Amino acid sequence: MNWPSHGSNPQYLYKAMGLKHPDKQIDFSANINPLGPPPSLQENWNSFFQKIMVYPDPFASNLKERIACKEGLSDDSILIGNGGAELISLIGRMMAGKKVLIVEPAFSEYEAACRANQCEIFYHQLVEPAFEFNPGDIFAKLRQADALFLCNPNNPTGVQYSASTILSIIKAGEKHNCFVILDEAFYDFLIDYESLTPYINRFSNLIIIRSMTKMFAIPGIRLGYMLAKPKVIAELSSLQPHWSINAIALLAGEICMQEESFIERTKDFIYNERKRLFHFLKDQEYEISDSSVNFYLLRDPYIENQYELFEFLILKGFVPRHTFNFPGLDGKWLRFAIKGSEENNQLMEVLAEWKRSHH
Secondary structure (H helix, E strand, C coil): CCCCCCCCCHHHHHHHCCCCCCCCCEECCCCCCCCCCCHHHHHHHHHHHHHHHCCCCCCCHHHHHHHHHHHCCCHHHEEEECHHHHHHHHHHHHCCCCEEEEEECCCCHHHHHHHCCCCEEEEEECCCCCCCCCHHHCHHHHCCCCEEEEECCCCCCCCCCCHHHHHHHHHHHHHCCCEEEEECCCHHHCCCCCCCHHHCCCCCCEEEEEECCCCCCCCCCCCEEEECCHHHHHHHHHHCCCCCCCHHHHHHHHHHCCCHHHHHHHHHHHHHHHHHHHHHHHHCCCEECCCCCCEEEEECCCCCCCHHHHHHHHHCCEECECCCCCCCCCCCCEEEECCCHHHHHHHHHHHHHHHHHHC
16 A cells, blocks of 8 residues: 555545545644644734745744854854655655665654665664663674664654763764664653753764654644754855745744743643553553653454454544554554643544454
8 A cells, every 4th residue: 555654634544545535634743732833822923924025034044043042152153944754855865876874763754864865774783572672782783884864852753862871872983984874853842851962063073863743733833953063064054055044934033033931832742741641551451651751552452464453443533644654664553642731532442442442
């Protein structure tokens, strides 16, 4: 079957499965902040309109300045992108024809961007169900690699790896002349995030990617940024199309960078909902990944293939993310976003119904 390669846009999933699109559905497949965008975006939205008649700032100076101030970096260590996806594709171009190591399971865009640029790809597979990451297991592989893609916290598992673990990999990568591309798309959902941005100035092989679409619930706008040494930023910037970030995205980003209290409110909400959900799911004898963020993997351990559970949920209008295109998962798990309380309640009801009718 030709499965959709992303979450969201459930109509394509129903089409691939040959099912009628239900009138009502809840999309658990996209990991977006359930609180929605910050209210300040709506309050300022009308003022954005006049900017559509003017070319956007090609240097994104105001937004860069705000990120630089927050992260303690210089402006030339920052590249603004049209979502994390554009930044990943720029790295794919920079690494064209080279050897790339991907820690799996991982966001499928890494491999897609590298394949499009004829990279030689190999993997380091994390073992379910704990998905533990022992850096010692990967050091030998770094000798052969020109770049390593590592997602922390991991997508799709939601598992967080310690700063000391990541740092040991960055140091090993530097020794073997291997870039470490650290995708932190969901870092701002973590309660106990340990920042690695102070190491940007120290390690020329470290590249950090951040998304703004997840926390601020603006996937329709597309916005993200990259942190690295100025020389690396300059090379990646030269590969970026002109005007790839529109004026409205830049203004939205400037507002979002001030939303500290919104981020704290989101983290508290996600923490409490995750705790409540996980307590229920464990009680119902579901197996779940040890997630620290706003999504998690789930499976019914009493069935080998989760397709039957997947179809059961889909037919009832609950849309999880399939894992058929995550190497190493191959459909053996389902990924769920943490939504609003009422939507999570409805999910718990339908998962309890599955258990009653199948066990």
